[in-house]
Amino acid sequence: MDNEPIKQQRNLVTELPGPNSRALEARRSAAVATGVSSMFPVYIERGEGAILVDVDGNSLIDLGSGIAVVSVGHGAPELVEAVSEQIARFAHTCFMVTPYEGYVAVAEALNRLTPGDHEKRSALFNSGAEAVENAVKIARHVTGRQAVVVFDHAYHGRTNLTMALTAKNAPYKDRFGPFAPEIYRVPMSYPFRDTEGMTGAEAAARAIEQIERLVGAHQVATVLIEPIQGEGGFVVPADGFLPAIAEWCRNNGVLFTADEIQTGFCRTGDWFACNHEGVVPDLITTAKAMAGGMPLAAVTGRAEIMDHVHASGLGGTYGGNPSACAAALASIAIMESQDLAGAARKIGATIQARLGAINSPRLGDLRGRGAMMAIEIVEADGRSPDAAAAKRIVGACHQAGVVTLSCGSYGNVVRLLPPLVIAEELLGEGLDVLVGAIEQELAS
Numbered sequence: 001m002d003n004e005p006i007k008q009q010r011n012l013v014t015e016l017p018g019p020n021s022r023a024l025e026a027r028r029s030a031a032v033a034t035g036v037s038s039m040f041p042v043y044i045e046r047g048e049g050a051i052l053v054d055v056d057g058n059s060l061i062d063l064g065s066g067i068a069v070v071s072v073g074h075g076a077p078e079l080v081e082a083v084s085e086q087i088a089r090f091a092h093t094c095f096m097v098t099p100y101e102g103y104v105a106v107a108e109a110l111n112r113l114t115p116g117d118h119e120k121r122s123a124l125f126n127s128g129a130e131a132v133e134n135a136v137k138i139a140r141h142v143t144g145r146q147a148v149v150v151f152d153h154a155y156h157g158r159t160n161l162t163m164a165l166t167a168k169n170a171p172y173k174d175r176f177g178p179f180a181p182e183i184y185r186v187p188m189s190y191p192f193r194d195t196e197g198m199t200g201a202e203a204a205a206r207a208i209e210q211i212e213r214l215v216g217a218h219q220v221a222t223v224l225i226e227p228i229q230g231e232g233g234f235v236v237p238a239d240g241f242l243p244a245i246a247e248w249c250r251n252n253g254v255l256f257t258a259d260e261i262q263t264g265f266c267r268t269g270d271w272f273a274c275n276h277e278g279v280v281p282d283l284i285t286t287a288k289a290m291a292g293g294m295p296l297a298a299v300t301g302r303a304e305i306m307d308h309v310h311a312s313g314l315g316g317t318y319g320g321n322p323s324a325c326a327a328a329l330a331s332i333a334i335m336e337s338q339d340l341a342g343a344a345r346k347i348g349a350t351i352q353a354r355l356g357a358i359n360s361p362r363l364g365d366l367r368g369r370g371a372m373m374a375i376e377i378v379e380a381d382g383r384s385p386d387a388a389a390a391k392r393i394v395g396a397c398h399q400a401g402v403v404t405l406s407c408g409s410y411g412n413v414v415r416l417l418p419p420l421v422i423a424e425e426l427l428g429e430g431l432d433v434l435v436g437a438i439e440q441e442l443a444s
């Protein structure tokens with residue numbers, strides 16, 4: 001493999017997918033289970049910054065970051081060095097057998113960076129879903145209550161408990177039941193689809209009324225919410241919604257758990273999305289961008305809550321793996337030294353300006369925060385979801401070498417999650433391609 005730096009430029013030398021990708025795709029169909037699918041079957045060989053180079057030598061602009069994971073960019077040298085150095089020293093001991101400093105240092109960083117200046121503790125896991133499962137375990141343990149309240153359009157993972165917490169049936173839950181009991185779903189604040197003018201306080205009152213009537217406040221262990229929904233469509237609740245829900249929790253002995261797996265670590269222009277409204281969760285789950293591409297997840301919470309669980313009640317073979325911890329410490333150092341929260345705000349402003357300039361009733365909503373932005377594509381009535389159009393727009397971007405993703409309960413949202421280190425010029429080029437794809441769709 002050559003180690004020439006990769007130019008931060010889009011460059012297509014074959015059609016996409018090219019011949020080498022197509023050959024790999026044939027091998028894949030014969031070897032990999034159909035249930036695990038890929039949006040864009042272009043096989044990647046190298047990455048640097050915001051560029052992915054495929055096996056045919058095409059350079060693609062990455063506006064997806066592997067679903068909000070490589071915020072520090074592909075191949076960040078500090079991260080590569082930290083992981084290489086760690087794995088050379090030792091790959092694994094299991095923290096539950098013989099501990100090591102990296103795990104402790106990651107817990108310290110999480111306790112320092114997550115919202116609130118109260119005393120905290122953290123526990124590390126492998127995946128976002130595993131962190132969410134553990135947050136529920138902890139909330140039930142400390143409250144002695146069982147009910148978990150979640151929201152419409154929520155996404156919390158694909159394991160059995162987290163499938164139950166996730167809202168959308170297909171593809172996540174279809175034919176995979178039965179699901180875990182004691183999960184209750186209430187309406188989210190979704191300004192674009194709620195009654196015009198509904199405030200955050202009104203949307204919170206609507207949810208709280210249902211919790212009290214259908215579940216009973218005294219039965220609820222935790223209310224679990226993404227402060228900005230990810231897979232559900234980058235739904236940003238109306239101002240005041242999160243604080244009102246958090247306050248109701250506080251008044252009723254219910255733990256407020258923020259799932260910041262997608263929104264966390266600078267993505268929304270602050271360390272955590274809860275910070276935008278000064279909301280301090282009792283428990284917070286993190287994963288994705290925390291370790292820049294290595295699998296690592298965490299639950300962080302108030303010391304008295306976290307320490308309520310008996311010794312050996314939490315854990316796992318690989319949770320807080322040494323290399324993943326080294327990657328997290330390197331990623332966090334990059335986020336701090338390069339002010340990636342500030343970079344996310346700039347990226348957000350650029351995307352808003354560019355996409356906000358397109359005037360069409362079929363761009364129903366442009367929303368998000370920082371470098372977590374999306375457009376909801378609708379029919380000419382300005383409201384009915386148009387998933388086919390969103391799919392065509394994403395497909396056109398792919399054909400032109402720009403990795404974008406779709407999402408949303410109705411499949412009609414095109415989302416942007418660029419690496420936070422993306423150069424202004426490269427982002428501009430990616431947006432040119434996206435705008436071209438949108439204009440082509442609007443003209444058809």
Ligand SMILES: *Cc1c(COP(=O)(O)O)cnc(C)c1O
Pocket residue numbers: 126127128129130132155156157158226230231259260261262287288
């Ligand atoms: C991705 C995601 C999860 C699940 O994380 P995995 O690492 O895929 O298990 C949970 N919650 C949110 C908000 C996510 O975006």
